[in-house]
Amino acid sequence: MKTNILFTFLFALISLNCFAQNLELRAKVIDETAQPVVGAVVAITTSDNNNDHTTLCDADGVFTFDIPSGEYTLSVKFLGLEDISQNIILDKSIDIGTITMQTKYTEIDGVTVLGVRPTIKREADRVTFNLNNSSYAHGANGLELLQYVPGVKASHNSIGIIGKGSVKIFINNRETKLTSDDLINLLKSYNASEIEKIEVITTPPARYDAEGNTGIINIILKTIPQNFFGGTVSYTGYYQNFEEVKAYDNYSSLNLKYNKSAFSSFVNVNYSNGESGYIESNNINYPEQLWKNRMITIANNKPVNIRGGFDFMLDDKSSIGAHISYNKTDLLNTENNSSIIYSTGYIIADSTIYGTNLTHGAGDRINANLHFDRTFDSLGKKMLFDADYLSFVTNRDNSFRSEVIRQNDSYAGYGYDEHLSRNIRVVSSLLDFILPMRTLSITTGVKFSHTENDYRLNHINDTKIPNYDDRFIYRENILALYVDLDKKISDKFSLKVGLRGENTTTNGNSVVLGDSFDKGYFRLFPTLYATYNPSKNHILNLTFSNRISRPSFNMVNPFKQYANEYSYVQGKIELEPYFSYNTEIGYTYKNNLNFSLYYSISDNVFSQLLELNEQTKIIGVLWDNFLTQRRFGITNSYSLNKVDWLRIYFQHGLYYSANTSSVASNPGVSGWVYDAVVMSDFYLNKKKTLVASLSTNYSSRSYMGNLTMDSYVMMNGGVRYNVLNNRINFGFNVSNLFNLYAATGFINSNGMTMNIRNHYSIPTYRLSVSYNFGTKISSKTRTYSNSDITNRL
Known part of the structure; x- marks a missing residue:
């Protein structure tokens, strides 16, 4: 019945085209x-x-x-x-x-002033952060840039939208297909000089994958100007100094671009060599004991990233291109942890546990893309074909040693060695058709992807736990069909509806444990956009989407991974995906003042359960489906651009987060949350070549699943200076000014409480310099009318 109603609606929509007289x-x-x-x-x-x-x-x-x-x-x-x-x-x-x-250029007292585009722009389905004129961008990497985007929460191990949840990361409209640390390392390999803008797409059309319960973050790279050869060379130095963390890091990059006539190409080389650190700490209140745990991590990472590609116009309607990237990582991590144990009511410690975990590893990642585009007519009908291949191989060796020192000076030792390896292969292809008509635009296509992950763990020389091996093989196939219909009903009202169908099959096999699973499911994901534009100053829009969040490979691996004898993480082989329904009503005045009211609901959400065992004092972190999440709230944003020397972007929101748990030992938490961000750019000279920036983020106490986080303030500041007509750029930035931010909160489990205080955003000082070089190439070859296709690089 629902299918008949949908097709009746779509038929009626298309039929409007037949009676158009305009x-x-x-x-x-x-x-x-x-x-x-x-x-x-x-x-x-x-x-x-x-x-x-x-x-x-x-x-x-x-x-x-x-x-x-x-x-x-x-x-x-x-x-x-x-x-x-x-x-x-x-x-x-x-x-x-x-x-x-x-x-735009303006003459003021004989000085030419360059017009600037807004740093932040809000649209019906997305927020766009333009980076060309922001001092935050200079010298930063891709992950650091996300930390400056209003409404986005990016840390060393996760990326999401404040008040809404996790997202998928796309680069130039292509999904990254990586998760967790692998994704973080990929984002760090991009330099700000390569990035044009960042789009936060809260309601992706049906053309995009349905993965990501609240949408997509799309990183758009800079295009190559016509008839141009040149590039950018840059260097950035980092310094961290907070308590036990004192770390130096440096980052160098070279970007070359070439574009003449029908051929364009690029080569990027990035290298980093240094250290970074963070601190994790928690207190666990057992009925008869208090455990104070603290871990300091220093990561020495030496990644090398090389990317290249080309695009070639076969004729005035067809183009072909290929992109490839190679990333080599070499890391050495040192984790020093301590656990001080007190009997309840005692001031002197009963015992202290000291531990050191040394991790040495290497990884090789290859991404390859082949694409072909063809335009059919002057209205812009196109066919787009993409084929992608990803190979990611990592090997890592851990060596853990600890000792327990008691009041009587007696001690006991514990240790183990382990070797981990992962081999990930992803093959995908898509075929899209973009079919604009006189009063109706249709976008339709098909996509297939195959993912295979082979994970091996060898645990040896354990002084307390028997040696064990684990091999977990996970495969996933997704076949998707979609259609988007975009219809301008009148001068004031437009409607866009989409439907995406995805058929998913997965199977996993834990070779040693003998556990396995096979799953298959088909799901339809509708999307809706309605826009009403009564005048040029007022826009009303309504959006609706249905999304899916699938568990990553580690979440379904059932084997225990021990950090030490008192702590382990374990996946669940039967872990299920969960679905989210999101709707939003927005209003925009003069393309500047924005309000939006949203509501979302997600059932059977997977998250991490915390098991605190009073007798053994072992902490188990387990993946499971046990939450129902509901969020509703309102956001408001405004940009001030009327003062020549100042630009301010302000965004704030109030939302209610309700998390209901089906596990009594890990109760869900709920409450109201307020968050706000103010971003300011100060132009300190008439040419606007000297820019100072200051941003402040605030969040009240927040509630995520079974975790309650305390309120926080985060401030970042920077200065950027351009000379020689923007060819040489200097930048100095400080993140977490005055050390105001620390991730603090608590989790309740089995009637006990774990208090958390983590310093992931340690105050960091960043000094950078870059040089832009290049020249126009003379060319007598004509420029094709659809030359925008060549700008996909």
Whole structure:
């Protein structure tokens, strides 16, 4: 019945096209770097002003009008770019092609001032963080940039949206296919000089995978200017100094770009050699004892990342290209931990446990992509084909040694050695068709992916636990079909509906334990966007989406992984995916003041259970499906750009997080949460080449599953100075100014409490310098009308 209703609705939508009497005017708006100018205000007027229409460019920079024939004046405006105006005679439906907007320059007292685009821009389905003019970006890596994006919470081991949950990471609209530490290391390998902007897509269309319960973070890399050869060389030094953590790190990168006629290519080389650290601590209140645990980790990592690729226009309608990247890691981690044990009410410690864990490992990751695009007509009908391959091999050796010192000076030792290896292979391909019509746009396609993970663990020389081996093999196949229909009902109202179907099969086998599973399921994921634009200053939108979160490989591995004799982590082979339903109502005034009201619900959510054993004092961290999560709230944001020397972006929100647990020993937590962020850029000279930045993040007490986190304040500051027409850039940044931020909170388990205090964001000082070089290449070859395809690099 539901299927019949859906297809009836889609048929009715398509049928509207048959009765249209108007003509379509269509174009794509880009800037000098060939990036789409999302949100540009486009107006079309007649001489008598009796037939005026206004719209905004969408996420691809495209606008369309459905209007009667006649003579019009078309104007395009966007802050920081020169206005465009031209006369048009509309006697048939036409596609103008590409409209390029130039950067705006203003003369003040004989000094040329460069116009700047807004750092933060909010749209119907996403928030875009432009990086070109932000001092935060200079010298940072990809993970550090995410920490500056309002509403995003990025740490050393997780990335999510505040108040909503985890996300998937895409780079240039392609999924990374990595999780946990592997994803973090990948993001660190990108330099800010490579990144154009970061999009936080809260309601992804059906074209995107349904994975990620609250959406997608899409990192867009910079494109290559036409007829250009050049690049960037940069160096960044880091220094950390807090309690036992004193670490130095340095990062060097070289980026080369070439683009002439129908051929473009790039090569990036990045290298890091140094250390970074963090501190984890917790207190566990047992009925008769208090355990104070503390661990200091110093990570020495020497990653080398090499990326390259090309795109070639076969003719004026077809292009082919390939990208490949190689990442080599060599790490040496040192973990020093201590556990001081007190009897309840006693001041002097009963005993102290000291431990050292040395980890040495290496990894090799290869990503390869082949793509082919073809344009069919002047309206922009396209076929896109992508094939991807990922190979990731890691080997790691751990050596743990500890001793227990008691009051009578007696001691006992504990230790073990282990070898871990992972071999991940992912093969995927997709075929997309983008089919714009006169009053309706259809996007449809198919995607298939195969993932295989072979995980091995050899545990030997254990002084208390028997030696053991484990081999866990996990495979996953996903076949997806989707369709998006985008219809402009009138000048003021547009509707976009999508439906994605995914068929998933998984199987896992723990070879030593003899546990295995085979699962298969099919699921439909609908999406809806409705936009009402009563005038150029007011936009109302409604979105709805259904998403899925699948467990990662480690979560379903049933074997215990010991950190020491008192602590282990264990997965669950029967762990299930969970589904989320999200809806949001938004209002935007003058493309600047924004309000949004949202609600989401997720059932059977997997998370980590904490088992505190009073008798053995062993801490077990177990993966399981035991939570129901509901969140509803309101957010508001505003950008102040009216003062020439100052730009401020303010965002805050209030939401209620309700977490219901089905496990009595780990009760869920609920409550109201308020968070806010203020980002300020101060232009200290008329040329705007000297910029100072200050950001402040605040969150009240928050509630996540069975974990309660205390309120916090996080401040970051920086200065950027550009010389020689932006060719040389200097930057100095400090994260966690005044050391105001620490992750503190508590978890209740079996009537006992674990208090947490972790210093993941240790105050870090970053000094960076970069040099941009390049020149225009003379070319007599014509530029194709669809040259935007070549800018996928």
